[in-house]
Amino acid sequence: MPPAHTDTSTAAVTAAVDTSATARLATGLRRGLKLHGMGPVLGLVLLCIAGTLLNSDFASVDNAMNLLTRTAFIGIIAVGMCFVIISGGIDLSVGSMAALIAGSVILFMNAMAPAVGSPVLVVALGMGFAVLLGAVFGLAHGLLITKGRIEPFIVTLGTLGIFRAYLTYFANGGAITLDNALSDVYSPVYYASLLGVPIPVWVFAVVALLGALILNRTAYGRYVQAIGSNEQVARYAAVDVDRIKVITYVLLGVCVGIATLLYVPRLGSASPTTGLLWELEAIAAVIVGGTALKGGAGSITGTVVGAVLLSVISNILNLTSIISVYLNAAVQGFVIIAVAFMQRARR
Amino acid sequence: MNNRRTLFRTAIALAALVAGGAALAQNKVTMGVSIPAATHGWTGGVVYWANRTKGELEKQYPGMTVIVKTAGSATEQANQVQDLQTANKIDTLVILPFESAPLTKPVAQVKSKGVFVTVVDRGLTDPSAQSAYVAGDNPGFGKVAGEYIGKQLGGKGNVVVLRGIPTVIDNQRVDAFNAVLKAQYPDVKVLDAKHGNWNRDDAFKVMQDYLTRFKQIDAVWASDDDMAVGVQKAIEQAKRTDIKLVLGGAGSKEYIKKVMDGDKIVTADVTYSPSMIADAMKLTAEARVKGTTMPATTIIPSVLITKENAAKYYEPASPF
Numbered sequence: 172m173p174p175a176h177t178d179t180s181t182a183a184v185t186a187a188v189d190t191s192a193t194a195r196l197a198t199g200l201r202r203g204l205k206l207h208g209m210g211p212v213l214g215l216v217l218l219c220i221a222g223t224l225l226n227s228d229f230a231s232v233d234n235a236m237n238l239l240t241r242t243a244f245i246g247i248i249a250v251g252m253c254f255v256i257i258s259g260g261i262d263l264s265v266g267s268m269a270a271l272i273a274g275s276v277i278l279f280m281n282a283m284a285p286a287v288g289s290p291v292l293v294v295a296l297g298m299g300f301a302v303l304l305g306a307v308f309g310l311a312h313g314l315l316i317t318k319g320r321i322e323p324f325i326v327t328l329g330t331l332g333i334f335r336a337y338l339t340y341f342a343n344g345g346a347i348t349l350d351n352a353l354s355d356v357y358s359p360v361y362y363a364s365l366l367g368v369p370i371p372v373w374v375f376a377v378v379a380l381l382g383a384l385i386l387n388r389t390a391y392g393r394y395v396q397a398i399g400s401n402e403q404v405a406r407y408a409a410v411d412v413d414r415i416k417v418i419t420y421v422l423l424g425v426c427v428g429i430a431t432l433l434y435v436p437r438l439g440s441a442s443p444t445t446g447l448l449w450e451l452e453a454i455a456a457v458i459v460g461g462t463a464l465k466g467g468a469g470s471i472t473g474t475v476v477g478a479v480l481l482s483v484i485s486n487i488l489n490l491t492s493i494i495s496v497y498l499n500a501a502v503q504g505f506v507i508i509a510v511a512f513m514q515r516a517r518r
Numbered sequence: 519m520n521n522r523r524t525l526f527r528t529a530i531a532l533a534a535l536v537a538g539g540a541a542l543a544q545n546k547v548t549m550g551v552s553i554p555a556a557t558h559g560w561t562g563g564v565v566y567w568a569n570r571t572k573g574e575l576e577k578q579y580p581g582m583t584v585i586v587k588t589a590g591s592a593t594e595q596a597n598q599v600q601d602l603q604t605a606n607k608i609d610t611l612v613i614l615p616f617e618s619a620p621l622t623k624p625v626a627q628v629k630s631k632g633v634f635v636t637v638v639d640r641g642l643t644d645p646s647a648q649s650a651y652v653a654g655d656n657p658g659f660g661k662v663a664g665e666y667i668g669k670q671l672g673g674k675g676n677v678v679v680l681r682g683i684p685t686v687i688d689n690q691r692v693d694a695f696n697a698v699l700k701a702q703y704p705d706v707k708v709l710d711a712k713h714g715n716w717n718r719d720d721a722f723k724v725m726q727d728y729l730t731r732f733k734q735i736d737a738v739w740a741s742d743d744d745m746a747v748g749v750q751k752a753i754e755q756a757k758r759t760d761i762k763l764v765l766g767g768a769g770s771k772e773y774i775k776k777v778m779d780g781d782k783i784v785t786a787d788v789t790y791s792p793s794m795i796a797d798a799m800k801l802t803a804e805a806r807v808k809g810t811t812m813p814a815t816t817i818i819p820s821v822l823i824t825k826e827n828a829a830k831y832y833e834p835a836s837p838f
Contacts, residue, residue: 226731233756234730241723339555344562345837346744348772362755437722438751442744443557444717489727492710497684499713 210514211460211476214506218483226490236369238486239479240361243371244269244430245449246478249456250382251426253474254419256457257386259399259466260316260323262420265427266449267334268308272431273441274338274347276301281350290356297357301435302428308334309424313417331450339443346442354439361436371433375475378429383471395419399466456481459510480510546581547806549610550602551799552595555588556837558716559744560768563792563838564614571796575803582803592616596624603628610806612799614638622647636802636812638795640687650805650812652798654790656687659820660694660741662788663765666822667737668703670763670785675736678728679711680721680745691741709735714745721748729756737763743770743787750783768792769823769831770838778828787823789831792838794818 222229248265255262280297287293308330315326341347349357363370386392394415397405406412435441460477462469484503488494494502551572556562565588572584585606589595595616602608611633615621618640626647629635637648645651667677679695682688692711699706709732714721721740728735729752738753738761740746746766753761761783766773769789776784797818805812823831 228730231730234727237726237730241726339557339562342562343837344556344565345559438718438747440718440747442559442718443562444744445719447717485723486727489712489724490731496681496711496713 210510211473211480213513214459214510215476215480215483218480218487218506222483222487222490225487225493229487229490232367234486234490236364236372238482239372239375240369242478242482243375244434245452245456245481246375246475247378247426247430247433248423248449248453249460249474249478250378250471251423252453253382253457253460253462253469253471254386254395255323255423256454256462256464257399257466257469258395258416258419259402260416260419261454262312262323262327262423263450264308264312264327264330264334265423265453266446266451267331267338268305268424268427268446269431269434269449270441270443270445270447271334271338272301272304272308272428273435273445274341275304276431276435277347277349277439277441278341280353284350284353290353293353294357294360297435298360298432301432302425305424305426305428305431306421307424308427309421310417312424313420316420317413317416335443338441338445342442344443346440349435349439354436357436358439359436361433374429374433378426379471379475386469386471391415391418396467396469400468452481453478455507459507461514477510480506546583547579547610547803548583548606548608549575549585549612549799549803549806550599550606550608551584551586551795552598552602552611552613553586553588553795554595554614554616555590557590559770559838560716560792563770563836564795566836566838567793567796568799571799575799579803579807582807584799589616592620596621599624599628603631603633608633610634610636610802612636612638612795612802614795615640615642619643634802634806636798638798650802650814650816652794652801652816652818654794655817655820656690656790657694658817659767659788659790660691660696661698662820662822663691663739663741663767664695664698665702666786666788667739667763667765668699668706671703671706671736673703674705676707676709676732676734677737677739678709678725678732678735679739680714680724680741680749681711682713682716682742682745684713695739695741714740714742714748716742716744718744718748721745722752723748725749725752726756729753729758733760735761737761737765740764740766742767743773746773746784768838771833771836774823774828774832777823777825778832780825785824787828789821789823791818791831792836793833 228234252262276297279300280293283293283296312326315321316323360370365373394410397410398412398415402412456478457474458464459480460470460473462473484506488499488502551568553564553568554561556565568586572586575584576582585602587598587602589598602611611628613625615637622642622644625635625642626644629647635648636650636652638652639654641651642648679692681692696708699708712724714724725748738749740749743766746764749764763785764783765786767788767790769787769791773784773787777787801812801816
């Protein structure tokens, strides 16, 4: 039996009425999901209207592209984070992980450059290395959590410190900078556009689309939701819970790797402040997007909207100067809570 | 009888010990150095300079021991200060406090036990908790930057400012910068000042948004070399040619190199060197060994680095 994974209230009501329960459940589900997505979308629309009123440049194509490009990092990580949170887990280490991957990849590419003649090949190898490293870190998390039976919160709290400390160690407290020749070859990955849309935005779109397909159209996606909804029931239903969980962390690691390979060409360097608090931004994007922190239910569309919404707030604050610069974080906090409230009211 | 002899012997031994101790104290200094861990470029530089100076001092003054400890938070640093006093038996402490308020009490306590305390850069909330204070010149940092930008623009133009993490230091710098422009270059207009938090990524975003918002920017006061990296990338991406000058600060080796090599946009830098920890350690060591008094306050001036003097400040081995 498929475990109910939407609002418990809707599910309970529909289950009580026995006649044509399936049909009712289906409509209930659809309505629930539809309204679910309304909070963040409504919030985003309101913010965009406010932004345009405050500064006409807000609605310009250039600004929109800047905004989407800078959202790509957090957005891609948030897609992976969405899986982990839906399965009932959490990952606090993604910011540090991104920083360590960025640093390691730069060191790797700088070391490879003299041995391998072609800079293009070096960059390609570096990109592959970033994704591989992410997958390995994710696998380590997954195994520690499932086989090691340690709370995800604890495991990733531990690696949060470990990853950043190693980056600081490799950087000797300063910055790790990419070789200039490599930087020139690599920079189009961030700065170039395809059909007028910057590459990171394309990558973000593809990752989000794949994420949505995996979550909603595959058996794996259903298992993830089932585990988050009720792990015991999923276990009884012969779902290989450990394997599914490990894969969610590997997926997240891969997402962090992809985000990093887009991040490195932006500044061509990694320092101990790289990716600071990204974990909280990614988690905020997922939660603002309507995914339950306790797991079980969530959507990729919501997550994408959530991530864009967070960037829009800081963008508007930068484009205007009506609010004291000391209150930026407060404005972000107010909007996050307001959006979450809109969601709750509509549930 | 026997007892009395023992007592007598003990007294002699004690006297010898005290005399010996006093003799030792004249040249044997145990210095604890407590600094924040290398979490960003500037503190990375502080750690580098502290370790380097430890070696120099121990060579220069035989018998001197220098113990360098780095802390990741104010609490950790407070614990370390305590440990240095109780376990390592330091008689001299050079400390760059993580935060002013939480470290005032622990440092005051160490000082009350007879330890000589030199506080560096970030002050304590109660100056009586320190024996000496060595710091960078924050108002000077803003003033020198303001004077340079005003002069380079010929007294007329639009400037955007990137601020650091909201702190007293940042306020002092920005206030001094604004004051100089207002007094000497009233036609230089500061379009806006936002926080880039001494962080490359934040500076990149803030600069992108400045570029969207302002069609004509003549100069950027990035106020920090880390932030200048992000600023320059944003300008490159937007392909803007109106910006004639990006002025960072703190004197990182990359930016000093740029100034040395005659970069078109980065023509100068303003020092606020992490090597001030080295100055503080050297001044303190000298005063302790020679028994001279150290000035209560030593301000290390912020100076302008230009192509002419850049080589003097270039330190390739430093991580910053």
